[in-house]
Amino acid sequence: MAFADNLKQLPPVSHLEGLDLLDEAGGLVASIDNKPGQAGSLAVYNFLGQHFGAITPLAAQTGLELYAEHTEDARANPGKHPNIDRLTRLVASGERLRVRHRFGTG
Numbered sequence: 687m688a689f690a691d692n693l694k695q696l697p698p699v700s701h702l703e704g705l706d707l708l709d710e711a712g713g714l715v716a717s718i719d720n721k722p723g724q725a726g727s728l729a730v731y732n733f734l735g736q737h738f739g740a741i742t743p744l745a746a747q748t749g750l751e752l753y754a755e756h757t758e759d760a761r762a763n764p765g766k767h768p769n770i771d772r773l774t775r776l777v778a779s780g781e782r783l784r785v786r787h788r789f790g791t792g
Contacts, residue, residue, distance in 0.1 A: 687754060688754050688755060689726065689752070689753055689754040689755060689756050691754075692752045692753075692754055693726055693729055693730075696729045696730065696732070696733045696752075697729070697732065697733060697736065698729075699720060699725065699728050699729050699732050700720075701789060701790060702720050702728060702732065702787055702788065702789060702790065703719070703720055703788040703789060703790045704717055704718055704719040704720050704724075704728060704788045705717070705718055705728065705731060705732060705735070705785055705786060705787050705788060706785075706786040706788065707731070707741065707772075707783040707784070707785060707786075708783060708784040708785075708786055709781075709783060709784075710781075710782070710784075712784075715772075715783055716768075716769075716772065718731055718769065720790075724769075727769040730749050730752050730753065730769075731749070731769070731785065732785070732787070733752075734746075734748060734749050734785075735785030735787075740782045740783060740784050740785065741773070741776060741782060741783040741784075741785060742776075742782045743776055743777050743779075743780050743781075743782070745776075745782075746772075746773040746774075746776035746777045747773075747777050749770075749773045750770065750773050750774065750777070753767075753770050753773075756770060757770055760774070761774070
């Protein structure tokens with residue numbers, strides 16, 4: 687299934703301002719905001735955090751599958767898709783990231 691089709695199957699994220707990814711020590715690794723160009727990644731990472739409790743290597747592998755055709759593009763063009771690159775690193779390293787949601791105020 688294509689990425690756009692996969693997104694339709696994920697929970698909505700309109701209530702989120704974004705989310706932060708934290709390492710094991712609680713340090714901020716990355717933030718994904720609810721804005722054009724990042725909303726799809728926000729939906730993927732939100733789903734992974736909800737379903738797996740954290741971005742574990744298994745969650746990361748699932749995320750790579752959800753990104754579908756973009757995963758192959760990311761592998762062919764390192765740095766073009768940093769949110770996909772991060773999942774690839776987590777699968778390889780065995781590390782995990784915690785998800786901290788940021789909720790909108792309006």
